[in-house]
Amino acid sequence: MPSIELHAAQRDDFDTLENLMQFYVYDFSEWLPLKLGEHGFFSIQPKTDYWRNPATRPFLIRVDGELAGFVSVDHDTHIEGAEYNIGYFFVSRRFRGQGVAKFVASTLLSQFPGQWQIFHLDANPAARRFWAKVMPHLTGDQFTLHQRPVDGYPCTFYRLQCPQPSP
Template sequence: MSIEVVKVPLEEKAILKNLLKMYCYEWSQYNKFDVNDKGEYEFEHHISDYWDKKKHYPFFVKVNGILAGFVLIDDDFVLHPNYDYSMGEFFILHKYRRSGVGRYAAKAVFDMFRGKWEIGEHPDNISSIRFWDSVINEYTDGKYEIIKSCPNLVYHDGTCGNVISFEN
Protein backbone atom coordinates (compact mmCIF):
# COMPACT_ATOMS: atom_id res chain seq x y z
CA MET A 1 0.00 0.00 0.00
CA SER A 2 1.42 3.36 -1.07
CA ILE A 3 0.35 6.33 1.09
CA GLU A 4 0.97 9.93 0.03
CA VAL A 5 0.29 13.29 1.62
CA VAL A 6 0.18 15.83 -1.21
CA LYS A 7 -0.54 19.55 -1.24
CA VAL A 8 -3.92 20.39 -2.76
CA PRO A 9 -3.50 22.66 -5.79
CA LEU A 10 -5.98 25.53 -6.10
CA GLU A 11 -7.53 23.96 -9.20
CA GLU A 12 -8.57 20.96 -7.05
CA LYS A 13 -10.32 23.04 -4.39
CA ALA A 14 -13.72 21.68 -5.50
CA ILE A 15 -12.50 18.13 -4.83
CA LEU A 16 -11.43 19.10 -1.33
CA LYS A 17 -14.80 20.79 -0.80
CA ASN A 18 -16.55 17.52 -1.72
CA LEU A 19 -14.54 15.66 0.91
CA LEU A 20 -15.15 18.48 3.37
CA LYS A 21 -18.91 17.99 3.07
CA MET A 22 -18.48 14.35 4.19
CA TYR A 23 -16.29 15.48 7.06
CA CYS A 24 -18.78 18.13 8.17
CA TYR A 25 -21.61 15.60 8.02
CA GLU A 26 -19.66 13.19 10.21
CA TRP A 27 -18.70 15.98 12.62
CA SER A 28 -22.29 17.20 12.95
CA GLN A 29 -22.95 14.36 15.41
CA TYR A 30 -20.54 16.06 17.82
CA ASN A 31 -20.75 19.79 17.15
CA LYS A 32 -24.48 19.81 16.27
CA PHE A 33 -24.05 22.02 13.19
CA ASP A 34 -26.99 22.35 10.83
CA VAL A 35 -26.86 22.90 7.10
CA ASN A 36 -28.17 26.12 5.55
CA ASP A 37 -31.06 26.36 3.08
CA LYS A 38 -28.72 25.28 0.27
CA GLY A 39 -27.66 22.12 2.13
CA GLU A 40 -24.22 23.50 2.94
CA TYR A 41 -22.29 23.61 6.19
CA GLU A 42 -20.95 27.03 7.13
CA PHE A 43 -17.40 25.66 7.33
CA GLU A 44 -17.48 24.87 3.60
CA HIS A 45 -17.38 28.62 2.90
CA HIS A 46 -14.05 28.99 4.73
CA ILE A 47 -12.11 26.49 2.63
CA SER A 48 -10.60 29.29 0.51
CA ASP A 49 -8.64 30.35 3.61
CA TYR A 50 -6.28 27.46 2.93
CA TRP A 51 -5.07 29.18 -0.23
CA ASP A 52 -5.68 32.82 0.75
CA LYS A 53 -4.13 33.00 4.22
CA LYS A 54 -0.54 32.57 5.31
CA LYS A 55 0.22 29.49 7.42
CA HIS A 56 -2.81 27.64 6.04
CA TYR A 57 -1.97 24.41 4.21
CA PRO A 58 -4.36 21.93 2.53
CA PHE A 59 -3.29 18.34 1.82
CA PHE A 60 -4.91 15.29 0.29
CA VAL A 61 -4.18 11.87 1.69
CA LYS A 62 -4.00 9.28 -1.08
CA VAL A 63 -3.67 5.51 -1.01
CA ASN A 64 -2.37 3.94 -4.20
CA GLY A 65 -3.23 7.22 -5.93
CA ILE A 66 -6.87 7.19 -4.68
CA LEU A 67 -8.27 9.91 -2.41
CA ALA A 68 -8.46 8.65 1.16
CA GLY A 69 -8.88 11.90 3.13
CA PHE A 70 -7.40 15.29 3.83
CA VAL A 71 -5.37 17.28 6.33
CA LEU A 72 -5.80 21.03 6.94
CA ILE A 73 -3.07 22.81 8.86
CA ASP A 74 -3.42 26.39 10.03
CA ASP A 75 -2.46 28.86 12.73
CA ASP A 76 -5.91 29.24 14.30
CA PHE A 77 -4.84 28.53 17.85
CA VAL A 78 -7.20 28.25 20.79
CA LEU A 79 -4.67 28.16 23.60
CA HIS A 80 -1.12 28.79 22.37
CA PRO A 81 -0.95 31.89 20.12
CA ASN A 82 2.86 31.63 20.01
CA TYR A 83 2.82 28.13 18.53
CA ASP A 84 3.66 27.30 14.93
CA TYR A 85 0.94 24.93 13.70
CA SER A 86 -2.56 23.78 14.49
CA MET A 87 -4.20 20.67 13.13
CA GLY A 88 -7.19 22.49 11.67
CA GLU A 89 -8.98 19.42 10.37
CA PHE A 90 -8.03 15.80 9.78
CA PHE A 91 -10.22 13.34 7.91
CA ILE A 92 -9.70 9.79 6.72
CA LEU A 93 -12.50 7.98 4.89
CA HIS A 94 -13.96 5.05 6.82
CA LYS A 95 -12.61 2.50 4.34
CA TYR A 96 -9.04 3.50 5.27
CA ARG A 97 -9.40 3.84 9.02
CA ARG A 98 -7.59 1.38 11.30
CA SER A 99 -5.26 0.50 8.45
CA GLY A 100 -2.34 2.81 9.33
CA VAL A 101 -3.27 5.44 6.74
CA GLY A 102 -4.21 8.10 9.29
CA ARG A 103 -1.19 7.35 11.45
CA TYR A 104 1.12 7.63 8.44
CA ALA A 105 -0.53 10.86 7.27
CA ALA A 106 -0.34 12.51 10.69
CA LYS A 107 3.33 11.65 11.16
CA ALA A 108 4.17 12.73 7.61
CA VAL A 109 2.59 16.14 8.22
CA PHE A 110 4.37 16.51 11.56
CA ASP A 111 7.66 15.71 9.82
CA MET A 112 6.94 18.31 7.11
CA PHE A 113 6.17 21.04 9.64
CA ARG A 114 8.63 21.18 12.51
CA GLY A 115 7.80 23.30 15.53
CA LYS A 116 5.16 23.64 18.23
CA TRP A 117 1.80 22.00 17.53
CA GLU A 118 -1.71 22.31 18.93
CA ILE A 119 -4.54 19.85 18.26
CA GLY A 120 -8.11 20.11 19.51
CA GLU A 121 -10.34 17.14 20.29
CA HIS A 122 -14.08 16.97 20.90
CA PRO A 123 -14.46 14.82 24.04
CA ASP A 124 -17.41 12.91 22.56
CA ASN A 125 -15.36 11.80 19.54
CA ILE A 126 -13.82 8.82 21.31
CA SER A 127 -12.22 7.30 18.21
CA SER A 128 -10.47 10.61 17.48
CA ILE A 129 -9.24 10.87 21.06
CA ARG A 130 -7.84 7.34 20.94
CA PHE A 131 -6.22 8.02 17.56
CA TRP A 132 -4.51 11.28 18.55
CA ASP A 133 -3.43 10.05 21.96
CA SER A 134 -1.84 6.96 20.39
CA VAL A 135 -0.22 8.74 17.43
CA ILE A 136 1.15 11.67 19.41
CA ASN A 137 2.34 9.50 22.29
CA GLU A 138 4.25 7.35 19.79
CA TYR A 139 5.50 10.30 17.73
CA THR A 140 6.76 12.30 20.73
CA ASP A 141 7.82 9.35 22.87
CA GLY A 142 5.29 10.51 25.47
CA LYS A 143 6.49 14.12 25.54
CA TYR A 144 3.24 16.03 25.05
CA GLU A 145 0.67 17.85 27.13
CA ILE A 146 -3.09 17.46 27.14
CA ILE A 147 -5.55 19.83 28.75
CA LYS A 148 -8.97 18.24 29.12
CA SER A 149 -12.14 20.33 29.03
CA CYS A 150 -10.17 23.43 28.13
CA PRO A 151 -12.36 26.55 28.50
CA ASN A 152 -10.52 28.18 25.56
CA LEU A 153 -11.88 25.50 23.18
CA VAL A 154 -15.67 25.55 23.22
CA TYR A 155 -17.42 23.73 20.41
CA HIS A 156 -20.71 24.84 18.83
CA ASP A 157 -22.62 22.43 21.08
CA GLY A 158 -21.17 24.14 24.19
CA THR A 159 -18.75 21.33 25.01
CA CYS A 160 -15.25 22.26 26.15
CA GLY A 161 -12.68 20.38 24.10
CA ASN A 162 -9.32 18.85 24.88
CA VAL A 163 -6.15 20.51 23.66
CA ILE A 164 -3.01 18.51 22.91
CA SER A 165 0.27 20.33 22.51
CA PHE A 166 3.79 19.17 21.68
CA GLU A 167 7.00 20.23 19.98
CA ASN A 168 8.82 18.21 17.36
Protein backbone atom coordinates in the same frame (compact mmCIF):
# COMPACT_ATOMS: atom_id res chain seq x y z
CA MET B 1 0.53 -2.06 3.93
CA PRO B 2 -1.11 0.35 1.50
CA SER B 3 0.85 3.07 -0.29
CA ILE B 4 -0.08 6.31 1.49
CA GLU B 5 0.75 9.70 0.01
CA LEU B 6 0.24 13.24 1.21
CA HIS B 7 0.09 15.86 -1.56
CA ALA B 8 0.02 19.62 -1.05
CA ALA B 9 -3.31 20.81 -2.45
CA GLN B 10 -3.11 23.19 -5.39
CA ARG B 11 -5.57 25.89 -6.41
CA ASP B 12 -7.27 23.37 -8.74
CA ASP B 13 -7.95 21.15 -5.70
CA PHE B 14 -10.06 23.69 -3.78
CA ASP B 15 -13.35 22.30 -5.15
CA THR B 16 -12.27 18.81 -4.07
CA LEU B 17 -11.48 20.12 -0.57
CA GLU B 18 -14.88 21.81 -0.39
CA ASN B 19 -16.60 18.59 -1.49
CA LEU B 20 -14.70 16.59 1.13
CA MET B 21 -15.83 19.10 3.78
CA GLN B 22 -19.37 17.71 3.35
CA PHE B 23 -18.15 14.30 4.54
CA TYR B 24 -16.13 15.88 7.34
CA VAL B 25 -19.22 17.75 8.54
CA TYR B 26 -21.34 14.62 8.14
CA ASP B 27 -19.03 12.79 10.54
CA PHE B 28 -19.22 15.70 13.01
CA SER B 29 -23.03 15.71 12.85
CA GLU B 30 -22.90 12.67 15.11
CA TRP B 31 -21.60 14.86 17.97
CA LEU B 32 -22.66 18.40 17.05
CA PRO B 33 -26.12 19.76 16.17
CA LEU B 34 -25.38 20.17 12.45
CA LYS B 35 -28.34 20.03 10.09
CA LEU B 36 -28.77 19.07 6.46
CA GLY B 37 -30.09 21.79 4.19
CA GLU B 38 -33.18 21.36 2.05
CA HIS B 39 -31.10 20.22 -0.94
CA GLY B 40 -29.41 17.41 0.96
CA PHE B 41 -26.12 19.18 1.73
CA PHE B 42 -24.88 20.56 5.01
CA SER B 43 -25.20 24.33 5.05
CA ILE B 44 -21.56 25.24 5.45
CA GLN B 45 -19.93 28.40 4.22
CA PRO B 46 -17.27 27.89 1.54
CA LYS B 47 -13.81 28.07 3.04
CA THR B 48 -12.16 29.73 0.05
CA ASP B 49 -10.43 32.36 2.20
CA TYR B 50 -9.18 29.64 4.55
CA TRP B 51 -7.76 27.44 1.75
CA ARG B 52 -6.08 30.44 0.07
CA ASN B 53 -4.61 31.88 3.26
CA PRO B 54 -0.80 31.64 2.98
CA ALA B 55 -0.69 30.38 6.59
CA THR B 56 -3.01 27.47 5.72
CA ARG B 57 -1.47 24.42 4.13
CA PRO B 58 -4.08 21.97 2.84
CA PHE B 59 -3.12 18.45 1.75
CA LEU B 60 -4.95 15.67 -0.04
CA ILE B 61 -4.47 12.12 1.21
CA ARG B 62 -4.20 9.30 -1.32
CA VAL B 63 -4.07 5.57 -0.63
CA ASP B 64 -2.86 3.39 -3.48
CA GLY B 65 -3.46 6.39 -5.75
CA GLU B 66 -7.10 6.82 -4.66
CA LEU B 67 -8.38 9.95 -2.93
CA ALA B 68 -8.81 9.04 0.73
CA GLY B 69 -9.20 12.34 2.59
CA PHE B 70 -7.60 15.64 3.46
CA VAL B 71 -5.82 17.47 6.24
CA SER B 72 -4.83 21.08 6.84
CA VAL B 73 -2.16 22.77 8.91
CA ASP B 74 -2.82 26.34 10.04
CA HIS B 75 -1.90 28.89 12.69
CA ASP B 76 -5.31 28.97 14.43
CA THR B 77 -3.91 28.09 17.83
CA HIS B 78 -5.52 28.11 21.27
CA ILE B 79 -2.46 27.11 23.34
CA GLU B 80 0.06 29.85 24.10
CA GLY B 81 3.31 29.39 22.21
CA ALA B 82 1.90 26.95 19.66
CA GLU B 83 2.84 27.73 16.06
CA TYR B 84 1.00 24.97 14.21
CA ASN B 85 -2.44 23.43 14.43
CA ILE B 86 -4.18 20.65 12.55
CA GLY B 87 -7.22 22.55 11.34
CA TYR B 88 -9.12 19.76 9.59
CA PHE B 89 -8.34 16.06 9.39
CA PHE B 90 -10.55 13.66 7.48
CA VAL B 91 -9.89 10.09 6.37
CA SER B 92 -12.67 8.36 4.45
CA ARG B 93 -14.24 5.53 6.44
CA ARG B 94 -13.01 2.89 3.99
CA PHE B 95 -9.40 3.76 4.84
CA ARG B 96 -9.71 4.08 8.60
CA GLY B 97 -7.89 1.59 10.81
CA GLN B 98 -5.17 1.00 8.20
CA GLY B 99 -2.51 3.36 9.57
CA VAL B 100 -3.41 6.19 7.18
CA ALA B 101 -4.12 8.83 9.85
CA LYS B 102 -1.00 7.87 11.84
CA PHE B 103 1.14 8.15 8.69
CA VAL B 104 -0.35 11.56 7.86
CA ALA B 105 0.13 12.91 11.39
CA SER B 106 3.73 11.65 11.53
CA THR B 107 4.50 13.13 8.11
CA LEU B 108 3.07 16.54 9.02
CA LEU B 109 4.93 16.70 12.30
CA SER B 110 8.21 15.94 10.55
CA GLN B 111 7.54 18.54 7.81
CA PHE B 112 6.74 21.39 10.20
CA PRO B 113 9.23 21.52 13.08
CA GLY B 114 8.20 23.75 15.96
CA GLN B 115 5.52 24.05 18.63
CA TRP B 116 2.30 22.22 17.81
CA GLN B 117 -1.18 21.94 19.21
CA ILE B 118 -3.45 19.13 18.12
CA PHE B 119 -6.93 18.95 19.54
CA HIS B 120 -10.17 17.05 19.29
CA LEU B 121 -13.71 17.39 20.55
CA ASP B 122 -14.14 15.32 23.67
CA ALA B 123 -17.51 14.16 22.28
CA ASN B 124 -15.69 12.41 19.39
CA PRO B 125 -14.72 8.98 20.80
CA ALA B 126 -12.82 7.88 17.66
CA ALA B 127 -10.58 10.97 17.76
CA ARG B 128 -10.13 10.59 21.51
CA ARG B 129 -8.96 6.97 21.11
CA PHE B 130 -6.79 7.71 18.05
CA TRP B 131 -4.84 10.63 19.53
CA ALA B 132 -4.43 8.95 22.94
CA LYS B 133 -2.97 5.92 21.17
CA VAL B 134 -0.67 7.59 18.63
CA MET B 135 0.53 10.67 20.52
CA PRO B 136 2.98 8.76 22.76
CA HIS B 137 4.46 7.03 19.68
CA LEU B 138 4.67 10.23 17.62
CA THR B 139 6.33 12.24 20.38
CA GLY B 140 8.20 9.71 22.53
CA ASP B 141 5.79 10.67 25.34
CA GLN B 142 6.95 14.29 25.10
CA PHE B 143 3.64 16.17 25.12
CA THR B 144 1.33 17.91 27.54
CA LEU B 145 -2.45 17.65 27.78
CA HIS B 146 -4.77 20.62 28.21
CA GLN B 147 -8.56 20.79 28.55
CA ARG B 148 -10.46 23.82 27.29
CA PRO B 149 -13.59 24.58 25.33
CA VAL B 150 -13.63 25.64 21.68
CA ASP B 151 -16.86 27.31 20.56
CA GLY B 152 -18.42 26.07 23.79
CA TYR B 153 -17.50 22.40 23.26
CA PRO B 154 -15.07 20.64 25.63
CA CYS B 155 -11.83 19.74 23.85
CA THR B 156 -8.58 17.98 24.64
CA PHE B 157 -5.40 19.64 23.41
CA TYR B 158 -2.02 18.04 22.95
CA ARG B 159 0.94 20.41 22.99
CA LEU B 160 4.24 19.15 21.61
CA GLN B 161 7.55 20.26 20.18
CA CYS B 162 8.73 18.80 16.88
CA PRO B 163 12.50 19.19 16.49
CA GLN B 164 14.31 20.18 13.32
CA PRO B 165 15.33 17.05 11.41
CA SER B 166 18.97 16.01 11.77
CA PRO B 167 21.14 16.73 8.71
